Every structure is written in C-alpha cells, then in structure tokens.
Amino acid sequence: xxxxxxxxxxxxxxxxxxxxxxxxxxxxxxxxxxxxxxxxxxxxxxxxxxxxxxxxxxxxxxxxxxxxxxxxxxxxxxxxxxxxxxxxxxxxxxxxxxxxxxxxxxxxxxxxxxxxxxxxxxxxxxxxxxxxxxxxxxxxxxxxxxxxxxxxxxxxxxxxxxxxxxxxxxxxxxxxxxxxxxxxxxxxxxxxxxxxxxxxxxxxxxxxxxxxxxxxxxxxxxxxxxxxxxxxxxxxxxxxxxxxxxxxxxxxxxxxxxxxxxxxxxxxxxxxxxxxxxxxxxxxxxxxxxxxxxxxxxxxxxxxxxxxxxxxxxxxxxxxxxxxxxxxxxxxxxxxxxxxxxxxxxxxxxxxxxxxxxxxxxxxxxxxxxxxxxxxxxxxxxxxxxxxxxxxxxxxxxxxxxxxxxxxxxxxxxxxxxxxxxxxxxxxxxxxxxxxxxxxxxx
Amino acid sequence: xxxxxxxxxxxxxxxxxxxxxxxxxxxxxxxxxxxxxxxxxxxxxxxxxxxxxxxxxxxxxxxxxxxxxxxxxxxxxxxxxxxxxxxxxxxxxxxxxxxxxxxxxxxxxxxxxxxxxxxxxxxxxxxxxxxxxxxxxxxxxxxxxxxxxxxxxxxxxxxxxxxxxxxxxxxxxxxxxxxxxxxxxxxxxxxxxxxxxxxxxxxxxxxxxxxxxxxxxxxxxxxxxxxxxxxxxxxxxxxxxxxxxxxxxxxxxxxxxxxxxxxxxxxxxxxxxxxxxxxxxxxxxxxxxxxxxxxxxxxxxxxxxxxxxxxxxxxxxxxxxxxxxxxxxxxxxxxxxxxxxxxxxxxxxxxxxxxxxxxxxxxxxxxxxxxxxxxxxxxxxxxxxxxxxxxxxxxxxxxxxxxxxxxxxxxxxxxxxxxxxxxxxxxxxxxxxxxxxxxxxxxxxxxxxxxxxxxxxxxxxxxxxxxxxxxxxxxxxxxxxxxxxxxxxxxxxxxxxxxxxxxxxxxxxxxxxxxxxxxxxxxxx
Numbered sequence: 001x002x003x004x005x006x007x008x009x010x011x012x013x014x015x016x017x018x019x020x021x022x023x024x025x026x027x028x029x030x031x032x033x034x035x036x037x038x039x040x041x042x043x044x045x046x047x048x049x050x051x052x053x054x055x056x057x058x059x060x061x062x063x064x065x066x067x068x069x070x071x072x073x074x075x076x077x078x079x080x081x082x083x084x085x086x087x088x089x090x091x092x093x094x095x096x097x098x099x100x101x102x103x104x105x106x107x108x109x110x111x112x113x114x115x116x117x118x119x120x121x122x123x124x125x126x127x128x129x130x131x132x133x134x135x136x137x138x139x140x141x142x143x144x145x146x147x148x149x150x151x152x153x154x155x156x157x158x159x160x161x162x163x164x165x166x167x168x169x170x171x172x173x174x175x176x177x178x179x180x181x182x183x184x185x186x187x188x189x190x191x192x193x194x195x196x197x198x199x200x201x202x203x204x205x206x207x208x209x210x211x212x213x214x215x216x217x218x219x220x221x222x223x224x225x226x227x228x229x230x231x232x233x234x235x236x237x238x239x240x241x242x243x244x245x246x247x248x249x250x251x252x253x254x255x256x257x258x259x260x261x262x263x264x265x266x267x268x269x270x271x272x273x274x275x276x277x278x279x280x281x282x283x284x285x286x287x288x289x290x291x292x293x294x295x296x297x298x299x300x301x302x303x304x305x306x307x308x309x310x311x312x313x314x315x316x317x318x319x320x321x322x323x324x325x326x327x328x329x330x331x332x333x334x335x336x337x338x339x340x341x342x343x344x345x346x347x348x349x350x351x352x353x354x355x356x357x358x359x360x361x362x363x364x365x366x367x368x369x370x371x372x373x374x375x376x377x378x379x380x381x382x383x384x385x386x387x388x389x390x391x392x393x394x395x396x397x398x399x400x401x402x403x404x405x406x407x408x409x410x411x412x413x414x415x416x417x418x419x420x421x422x423x424x425x426x427x428x429x430x431x432x433x434x435x436x437x438x439x440x441x442x443x
Numbered sequence: 444x445x446x447x448x449x450x451x452x453x454x455x456x457x458x459x460x461x462x463x464x465x466x467x468x469x470x471x472x473x474x475x476x477x478x479x480x481x482x483x484x485x486x487x488x489x490x491x492x493x494x495x496x497x498x499x500x501x502x503x504x505x506x507x508x509x510x511x512x513x514x515x516x517x518x519x520x521x522x523x524x525x526x527x528x529x530x531x532x533x534x535x536x537x538x539x540x541x542x543x544x545x546x547x548x549x550x551x552x553x554x555x556x557x558x559x560x561x562x563x564x565x566x567x568x569x570x571x572x573x574x575x576x577x578x579x580x581x582x583x584x585x586x587x588x589x590x591x592x593x594x595x596x597x598x599x600x601x602x603x604x605x606x607x608x609x610x611x612x613x614x615x616x617x618x619x620x621x622x623x624x625x626x627x628x629x630x631x632x633x634x635x636x637x638x639x640x641x642x643x644x645x646x647x648x649x650x651x652x653x654x655x656x657x658x659x660x661x662x663x664x665x666x667x668x669x670x671x672x673x674x675x676x677x678x679x680x681x682x683x684x685x686x687x688x689x690x691x692x693x694x695x696x697x698x699x700x701x702x703x704x705x706x707x708x709x710x711x712x713x714x715x716x717x718x719x720x721x722x723x724x725x726x727x728x729x730x731x732x733x734x735x736x737x738x739x740x741x742x743x744x745x746x747x748x749x750x751x752x753x754x755x756x757x758x759x760x761x762x763x764x765x766x767x768x769x770x771x772x773x774x775x776x777x778x779x780x781x782x783x784x785x786x787x788x789x790x791x792x793x794x795x796x797x798x799x800x801x802x803x804x805x806x807x808x809x810x811x812x813x814x815x816x817x818x819x820x821x822x823x824x825x826x827x828x829x830x831x832x833x834x835x836x837x838x839x840x841x842x843x844x845x846x847x848x849x850x851x852x853x854x855x856x857x858x859x860x861x862x863x864x865x866x867x868x869x870x871x872x873x874x875x876x877x878x879x880x881x882x883x884x885x886x887x888x889x890x891x892x893x894x895x896x897x898x899x900x901x902x903x904x905x906x907x908x909x910x911x912x913x914x915x916x917x918x919x920x921x922x923x924x925x926x927x928x929x930x931x932x933x934x935x936x937x938x939x940x941x942x943x944x945x946x947x948x949x950x951x952x953x954x955x956x957x958x959x960x961x962x963x964x965x966x967x968x
Contacts (some may be wrong), residue, residue: 018907018914020938023856023890024664031702033457057503057855061487091506093483129507131481161507163557164479185537192534196557219533226530 008035011043017052026058035062045074056088063089069097076104083118091129098130107138109145121154128158131165139166140174149183156189163196172203179207179216187216195223205441229261230287230317230443231279235306237292237406238267245404247426248291251436258440268302276313285315287442293323293401293425295365296357317443322403322435323365331434332399333373338430339397339422340374351398353380353421355408377401380408400424459699461488462579462619467496471563478557482507496580496618498573499559502552503855508538510853511551511562512576517586517604517628518547518806522793524569525804529793531562533786541789543782543810545846545895546625548576548583552853574612579620581611581690585639587630588807589759592767592774592815597645597753598652600630603682610683615734617690621697622705625661626686628654633758635926637669638662638898640707641689644752648676655752656685658719659708664890667897667932668708672750673720684740688727696722755928760843760881761813763836764822774805774815775825778838781847781862782810791830799825809844809883840878841869847886848894850905857888858905859916864942865903871946876959885924897932898924901952908939917941920948922956 009029015022029035040059043049051071068090075081075089090097104123106112112120124142127135135158142155156178159166175197178190194203204224212220232255236248244265256263262278279286288310290303299321310316322328336350343350352369356379366377378398398421400409405424412421425431455463470477470493482490482501490501500510513528531551532539538553554562566572576583584607586600587593607626610616617624627636629644636642640661643654654677660670677685698705698713711719724742731739762776777792784792792812796804801816812834817825826836835842848854850861865886887894888905896902902921907914917939924933940948953959 016914018909020906022907023858027664027856031456053504054855060503061491087506088503091483093481129483131483160555162481163555164481189536192536195534196555222530222533226527 008032011040011049014049014055017050022054026054030058030061032062035059037062037064037067041067041070044071051075051082051085051088053084053088056085060089063092065094066096068092069094069100072097072100081119083116083122086122086126090126093130093132095132098127098132098135101127101130102132102134102138105138105142107141109142109147109151117148117150121150124151124154124158125161126158128161131162133165133167135162136166136170140170143174143178143186149186152183152186153189156186156193160189160193163193168197172197176203176207179220180210180212182213184213184215187213188219191216191220191223195227199443201227201229201443202441206437209437228284229259230284231262231282232259232264232439232442233274233279233286233288233310234263234265234439235288235290235292235303236265236267236403237298238265238269239406240269242267242270245406245424247404247424247432251426251432255436255439258436266306268298273306273309276310279310280314285317285443286310287317287319289319289439289442290321291403292321293328293403294354294357295321295323295362296355300361319442323369325438327434327438329369329372331431332369332375332425335399335425335428335431336373336375339399343397348376348396350375351394351396352377352401353398353408353412354378354401356381375399380412394421398422455699456702457488458492458579458702459621461492464488465493466618467493467578468574468618470494471497474563475560478555478560482509482556492578495577496575497559497563498576499556500550500577502853504851504853505538505552507555508535508552509554509556509559511554511559511573512544512583513549513551513566513571513573514576514583514608515548515571515806516584516608517590517601518588518808519601520549520804520806521569522796522802522804524571525789525793525796527565527569527571529786529789531558531565532784532789534558539786541784542849543779543784543806543812544583545808545810545893546583547585547588547806547808549784549806572612575616575618579622581617581620581624581626584608584611585625585627585636585808587628587634588761588805588813589774590630592769592772593631594766594768595631595633596768597632598630598679600628600634603628603643603679606683607686610687610738611690615687615730615738617694620690620694621699622702622707624690624693624707628682629752629754632754633756634754635758635898635930636660636754637926637930638895639670641686642670643677643682644754646676646748646752648746648748651678653678654682655748655750657750658689659706659711661706661708662892662895662897663703663706664892665703666708667892669930669932671711671716672748673716673723674748674750675720675724676746676748678744681740681744684731684736684738684742685727685745687739688730688742689723691730692723692726695726757883757926758808760809760811761807762811762838762843764826767816769816771819773817773819773822774813775800775817775822775836776807776811776813777831777834777836778842779811779834780842781845781866783862788830788833791828792834795825795828795830808846810846839869839873840881841872841884843881844883845869845886846884846894846899848888850888854888856891858907859888859918859942861886861888861894861905864916864918864945868942868946868949872949872953874962875946875950876953876961878953878957878959880958882953882957883924883926886918896921896924898926899933900924900957901949902933903945906939908941910941910943915941915943918945920952922952 044051071089075085139155139158143152175190175194179187181187252263252265264274266273292299307316307318339350352375402424403426498512532541535553540552542550584604586604590600625639626641627639629636638660642657646655656673656675657670658673727742764773764775766773796802796814799817799821800814803815805813847862847865851857883899884901885894885896885899886903887896896904904919906917906919908917920937921933922936925931
C-alpha cells in the first residue's frame, strides 16, 4: 500500500511492470488531487524510469504546460524512440509544441524518407491534434506526396483530427482529389471526411459521377443515402395565370427522382403557393431556390416575400438566384462559345437577349455576365407597347436569357428570322444537365 | 434532483469538485461549439468527466477518437436505430467499431468530437439517447432480453425498465451521484441480476406477483459482492418511484470522500441493512409528498419480504432458433464473438431483422444479439444468410457465453488485449477439446473487472507473470462462479498464467472440471 496520506509517492516506489502492486499503485496515484510531475519527468529523462503507457496515462492528468514538449524533445533524442509515446504525451494543444512539430516535419516529405516512417506518422497525427492552421500546407503536401501509404494516411488522420481549422475550400479540393486516390483506404477516409463538412451533398453528389474504386463508390453511396435531403422549392417566373412551362415541369419531375425528396415549383405569376404538405412532411428545412436568371424586381422583392411566407411554416434555407451561380455562368460561357464557333466570320460575340432591367445592381450584373461569358447582353423589349416595332434582326447568334418559353421567346419566334435565336435555355441539353446536377447536389 | 454534496468544497475529491462546478448535461447545447474548438482545448474535467453525462468518452489510448455509449433499456433496439449506428461507425472507417456491452447496451468507437452534435441529434430522431450513460450516473437498465416473447416469462420487463429510465432521466432523476449505479429488472427464472446495485427479482407476496428488492451488488478492484435482500416487496408499478427514492438517498448519503468505497454496498454496510431500509422508505415518502404518488409511487404499497424469489437458474444463452410464446414465431439468437461489431455487421443485422423479423433486435448480457418475431416460414432463408457464418446461431459451447471487456486496444489500464486473446484461445481450445455443455468464460483486462470475471464458471483477468526470466502478459484464473439458484462468486485459482501457456492450462481445466473430451490431434503428413 502507498502511504498516500503522507508524502506523495515518488518514482523510486513505483512497482515494476509485472509486479501485482503496480496496478493499484497507479490507480491511487491517479486519484491524488495534486502530484508534482517534476520528479517523474526527471526520472524518465535520466533513464531511471521507463515511460510505459500505464504510467504516462496517469501522469498525463498532472502534467504542467511545458511537460509534454519536454518529454517529446527527450523522446526525439533517443536512439530508438517509441512511436507510441507522442500520442500518449503530446495531444494537448500548445503553440510551443506545434512550433516544435512544424520544425520537425519539413515541408518536403521526400527529404525525410530516411527516418523511420512510424515516427514520422506519430508526429503527423500529433500535428493534427494541435489544430494549428499553419500545419495545413504541410499536411496537405504530405497527404498528396509520392511517399509510403502509411505516411499519407497519417497525414490524412492529422487532417481529420484538425478538420474545422483548415481552409474549407482548399480542404474540399484536396479531399475530392483524394477520393479518387489509388489507395482505397485513403480514398475511403477522404469520402468520410467530406461527409463531415457542412453542405456535404455538394461535394458527394459530383463525386458519385466519377469512376471511383468500387469499395469507395459503395462507401460514397452509403454516405449519400444517410445524408438527409431537404425538400426543394423552385421559384420560377411562370406564364400568365401561373401556368408552368413544360420545360420546368419536366425538370422538377426528374429532379425529384434524382434527389429522392419532394421538389415543387412556385410560379411568381401564380395566385397562391403550391400545396405545402409534401414539403413539410419530413420535418426538414426547406431549400428555396430562385430559378431566376436576372437580379430584377422578382429577386429583390418577390423572393424575400415568398421566403417569409414559408418561414412561417418551417425553416428555410434560401439559395442565391440562379444567375449568380458560378457553375451556371460557366455553363452559359460554354454554350456561347459553341455558338460562336458555329458563327459566320465577321459576326460579333454571341448575344444574350434579356428582359430590360433597371437599376445599378442589374447593370453591374450584366457587365459581370458579359465578362464571364464573353457574350454581349442585349435588352430586348417584348411587352405590348414595344411589340409593334419592326422585325428584330441580330448581327450575331443569340440566346434568350430565359429558362423556359415565355413572352420574350414568343415575340422572338414571331419577329426574328428562323435560326438566328436559339431555344430557351432549359431546352439546351448541356445547360439543362448542368442545372440538374447543381440542383441535385443542394442540401 | 440535483442535490449538492454534503462535503465542503475544500474536502471534495477532484471528481466531486468537477461535478459540483458544472453538470455535464449543461454541455449539451454547446456540443457543436465544443466540436469546432476541438477536444484539445477542453479542460481535463470536461474532457474526462463531464462529457460522460452525454455518453461521450475520451479514450486516452485513442486520443481524438471518442467513444459514445448509448442507453438501450432492456437491450431492445430497432433495425432503423441499428442502421443509424452502423452509419455512424462506417463513417469512422478503420477507426470505427462497436461493442455490445455486458449491460445489453452498445458503445460506438472511433468518433470525432465533431461527430457528436449531429449524431446525438440523429439518435434523438430515431428514439435513442446516450444521456447519463457513463461515470457517476445510473447506467443502462437491464431486463430480460426475451421479454414479451419468452415462453418462460414471469413478467414482461420492457415497460418496467422503460418507465424506470423515464423516471431517472426526468426532472426528478439524479444528476450527481457519488458513484455509478446499476439497476436491473428480472422477468424470468434465469434473470440472474445480483451483480447490480439495485435488482428487482420477480417474487410473490400474498399471491400477487411483484418484485423483491435486492441491493448492493457490484464488482471492483477492491471488493466484489452479490446483492442482498433488502427485505421489501413491491408491486410492479412502484418500481420507478422506489428507484428514484433509492437514488435520491444514495445521492445524499453516499460516500463522496473515497471513490473506492462509494458503491451502494458500502452505504448499506455503514448504515446497517435495517436502518438503510428505513432511510430509503423515509426518502420515498418524502419524494411522494413532493412529487405526488403518480410520479413517485405509493410507499404504502411496499411490504416486508423475506427476499425469496422466482429466479432459480443460470441465464440461458438464447442462441439458435427458439420458439416464442407467440405461435408460429421464433427468435434467432446469434453469437457475436466477444460482442465486437463492425459497420458492415451492424448494417447486415439491421437488414436481417427488417427482412425476416419484425425489425426488432435484442441484446444480451452475454454480448450476443437476437433477431425476434421471425415467422416460421422465414427461418430457412434467414439461416441461409451469409452473415450467420460470422454471427453463428450455433457457436461452440465455449464461444456461446464468452464475455469480454474491451482490453488494452482501448483502455489504458487493461493488462492484456482481452478480446483478441480470448478469441484466439477459445478457437484453439475448440480445436483441442469438445464439451458436453456450455462453459461460461468471462475475460477482463484488469482488476476493475468490467468483464465480470467473478461471474464466470471460468474467469480470466489480465496480469503479468514471469516466464523464462521475462515479465510477460498473463491471466489470473478464477473458478467456480455460479449464477443459478445458489449464486456464488468465482475464486482465484491461479495468480498468473502466461498467455502463451493459457490454452494448455485451460485445456487441462476443461478436461478435469468440466467434462471436456480431448479431440484427436490432426494427422501430420
């Protein structure tokens, strides 16, 4: 028995491994309200005491702030360091410890291949525990480097342990790349980590379209199946009296099939919102998507009012209007490039024909759209007072900037020579596919 | 019922100080934020003590990879719930696993702290909780794993266990006990429960079936005791209120100065059985006056009792195809080696329960799983499922009731890799001997006795021993544990057999004491 009521026991009194008295000794040591770790540290550093796991587990509850780093420095200087020790002593966050680890692990992993991989692996994991944003470039480099799989996995475990502190966009890119790695264990872990990030469907759904190793693909499908899919409300322009064009109806049907959750259309021109029951039944938040391509009055006034209506019934996650989505803008750019490629020599850049807009915001948006797509935007009047003008003619191929048939496309069809103006955007397969993919990946 | 400890702050142990400063339940709304901060930023008391009020366990052997212990009252779980747990484990990749525990419960391993907030929300969605499943709390309440389907059932324990849990987790329940507390309800002749602090065993009084109260059972490194009769009989409906009263009294009067002398039996010893009973009854009366009889029960219904009961034999293993009390339906008991599950196994178990049964499973204290309510016409197809090659309905007599703690894969204090060693030794013994009947072997890694070695016909406890001049991993051997009509704790037989010799020593014991017959050695060409 240890005379705990008297002086605290010292290292010399610790029974050796195998002694039946060791276990109760350590348990009593553990329960001491205060224990000075200094004699124990000194005993380890001098070689008088072996830093065995059971002892370190007890001492860890009494460490001073500098003790772990001190022990790790001692550990690194040993001729044959025990790779298990770092995780037993160095897991608490400590800037000095992070500094030391960063200094121990150079940015170029190929320089370190002479060192025992199990020691490097221990340090990589430990670096993740530190959750120090400075470690991101190093861990990313190691996880992507052509080095033994065990080291790459250790770097990925480091990323896993510090997940919230890494730059989110760069982390997503890194994990998406790793999901297709030739090492299936690494790829599987990358998929699991992507799942832990907010809005993971945006990452997982596109991954599911890539050729992944079968076990990884299976894992991805399990993650997707377990990720809740919110009901979707698509706010669209619609036609007179709330009529919904067929392009939008078929889009919603296909989307509902792909997401496995309710999708409903709400036309701005309709007198009432759609039946809310299917959207509310699961008790999940509602994802509200303004499928509007321009930042006009509908986006600025009507959509907030619609969101407010639904917020009275459920939680609403409102997405930006479609025209602001970078993937949509890039898809328009591709479409216009295709048009330009087929144009006759001397014709100007393709045109994007749009409903006339007022206000500085709208003009800035149009300027941005021209910059991104390489096309030229052209306000195209179509309302009744303007429709009496001469037949429209364009000097370049043109796309109506509308998703589905409406009054603008009706007017264009009646006044523009055939073939000059393309069909509404959702009738163009590439654009429709991009939109479907993006909508499928929403929460 | 949050009662401040009687001791002054200066005399409290560090555990008591931590509990007094902040109840771990208060961390629940902050869990998402704690995940973002990272566990490395938590103070020691929050990390190692308070999080356990939410069922979250920091594991020093796998720092950063946490364990979550659930509550599964009576060991009942649905396929939907199990599938949710499988998904949580699957997300942890190589780090993920789960254990069926000796309290008919499940604990998940390999989780990040960031996983906890969304996982707890998902658990709540499917009707599960991990609340107060660790540290100084009333642990998962066990009952007859065959409740409601057992042809030998005396009383269905499921509603009783559920109502006790509701009472204990409700506003009147304990938040700061001096120590952990195990409660169990028996419902069949084989409901051995004397290792619990509070056990209700079916018993008659004046021709009415109710429960006799047993108190004080526990295992620890310092002392092992079977529960003793309190001398009270209760109608079934009074169990929740009475349990609340026992725990309120324990919360007030239990020993907070010495954690190794704080289990209920020490309090019973301190007060004497008679005074303890009177104190509990007085507390119950006080509780009934405070909460009303609807919530706290009616102390007037308690009757003096001699402690005799209807439990008279050792627990059945429940394995294989067994007819239920419902005609045309069976349960299929599957042996889960050492209670260790992986994501794939869990998902498959859930699928089988959905496909062939009613979508419900039961977990046993022997760490096995039962698929229940399987119509006769589904049995053949179920038995042909590939998973049943892994989780066999007909394991060997040695495997059937082998129980194991976690071992040093996840515990700093285990002196051997318990589950791996047990599985390897049992497989080796199967090659060497055949047994006429099951032999219950309980494996535990250290004197804390989480694997309940004293309940085994053979108990094994991690130790060290010298062999060829070297200290090596070893096992103490205990013999003679009995859970039948004459319960008895196993006693030390050998103080340390090196693991490399363990199969030889156990083989000899099985032949000499358990009627094993040696199998012919495989031919060598």
